[in-house]
Amino acid sequence: MTTETPIISVEHLDKFYGTFHALKDINISVNQGERVVICGPSGSGKSTLIRCFNGLENHNSGKLVIDGIEVFEGSKEMRNLRQELGMVFQQFNLFPHLTVLENLTIGPMKVRKISKSAAEETARMYLERVHIPEQADKYPAQLSGGQQQRVAIARSLCMESKIMLFDEPTSALDPEMINEVLDVMVELADTGMTMVCVTHEMGFARKVADTMVFMEAGSIVEVSPPETFFTNPKSERCRMFLDQILEH
Amino acid sequence: MSSAQTNEIKGAPLRKPPAITQIFASKLVSIVLYFVIVSGIAYGSFVGAQSMGYNWQWYRVPQFLYTYTEEGFELGVIFYGLQQTLLLSLTAFILATVLGLIVALLRLSGLVVGTAVAIGFLELIRNIPLLVLLYLFYYVLGPIFGFDRYTASVLCLAVFHSALISEILRAGINAVPQGQWEGATSIGMTKAQTYRYIILPQSIKFMLPPMTGEVVHLVKSSAIVSVIAVAELTTIGRNIISDTYMSFEIWFTIAIVYMVVTLILSVGVSYLEKKYEVDN
Ligand SMILES: Nc1ncnc2c1ncn2[C@@H]1O[C@H](COP(=O)(O)OP(=O)(O)OP(=O)(O)O)[C@@H](O)[C@H]1O
Ligand SMILES: [Mg+2]
Secondary structure (H helix, E strand, C coil), X not given: CCCCCCCEXXXXXXXXXXXXXXXXXXXEEECCCCEEEEECCCCCCHHHHHHHHCCCCCCCEEEEEECCEECCCCCCCHHHHHHHEEEECCCCCCCCCCCHHHHHHHHHHHCCCCCHHHHHHHHHHHHHHCCXXXXXXXXXXXXXXXXXHHHHHHHHHHCCCCEEEEECCCCCCCHHHHXXXXXXXXXXXXXXXXXXXXXXXXXXXXXXXXXXXXXXXXXXXXXXXXXXXXXXXXXXHHHHHHHHHHHC | CHHHCCCCCCCCCCCCCCHHHHHHHCHHHHHHHHHHHHHHHHHHHHHHHHHCCCCCCHHHCHHHHEEEECCEEEECHHHHHHHHHHHHHHHHHHHHHHHXXXXXXXXXXXXXXXXXXXXXHHHHHHCCCHHHHHHHHHHHHHHHHCCCHHHHHHHHHHHHHHHHHHXXXXXXXXXXXXXXXXXXXXXXXXXXXXXXXXXXXXXXXXHHHHHHHHHHHHHHHHHXXXXXXXXXXXXXXXXXXXXXXXXXXXXXXXXXXXHHHHHHHHHHHHHHHHHHHHHC
């Protein structure tokens, strides 16, 4: 771990949906190359937080700075920032009318203005990286869920993002496909990518996380390294949560 | 998969629908019935016309459809009218789609002003009869902005149908899941890029069926411009009748020509739809 300025820094962030207080005074920072795993019960605001990072949701107060760019509603720099931030969704959100290869090249070509041949070369390289080079010309609907999610990861990688955000990337998958996606994510972690990952896959968390974050009811309750997080969590609520999910 | 070997049917057979329903549902009966009804109507109108002393002159109709002389084969005035109708409809449809898309995007923009302008426009157009709108364009806006009857007709049809088309486009755009927006946004696409490369291509399959309906509707409502004597199919029909007094034959013919055109359109598009289904 490094001591330089954090690549993601969140100070006193609050977020409301109407009158509902979805995120309460969030403070967290993530360093370059750090892997953060966020967990917590349903409705605790994990998705909301991670979606604030790339501006899919707008926070109402507080300061959020990513890679030196301040994130706020209507910021002109948001689009540049999003290229630095890869996002992988629970529901994949692949483009169903485009082939796998086109899904991967459309961003680089239209957003980064890279030539088609260069974009395809990069795309094939990343398809190789997620172990499905042979699926390039298929449509997303022709792939299994696990394959689709790996395409989605490759799509973000093709944008040459500096930070990858994952929002429960395996919870829409059949059990037998979860590992193929987690394996790709572990490999990605090994490359030194900065990752913020919402997941309840604790095996994965143990393997890659530098920092564990536990959220509840819109607040961050616990931030600790995995060694203490799994063996000796500070808060009672976190202990109960872990007991519950580790039972399975 | 053990049942693969044993092919005996264990369950009781389903009850058949009543015999009468089965007979009416058969293709042959439907076709016979169809022809009986159609010839009934034809015969009825023939007899009715006969009794009012109408002199049928169908043999004089073909000359308006085509002529065949030493100089060769030539299409008649009705086809000239049809060509004008199609041209008018096509121009109006393209304009209506562009205008409709603008209105739909304004409405979806999330800007208060945009939404207000779009809704104002929609309500205005929806609550004026097409005929009155045509008079407005021809007698009021025409002189003010200095455009002729043809332009007035095209603009009137375009504006009228843009209101309907904008709703079709809006529904099609909304039918694309929200996740597509998020996927596109997260790779840094602008709103315009997202519409162009992600949303619109996917909404076409939702838009195609109602849009065909709209084209058919437009071809039919284009007949209204005959009231300001723009040369098209209906106007040509009126002209022929005022020369020949064959109102029954000509109106039947004109109606059939409209029908043939709109049927071809519908069939063509349902073929397109099938193709799109396969592609996805
Ligand atoms: N668009 C929205 N409008 C109103 N309330 C919302 C909206 N999105 C989320 N919420 C609320 O905010 C709270 C946090 O939601 P969020 O999706 O961030 O939870 P989560 O921790 O990701 O839960 P899960 O594990 O179920 O995905 C929930 O109570 C949810 O009902
Ligand atoms: Mg969530």
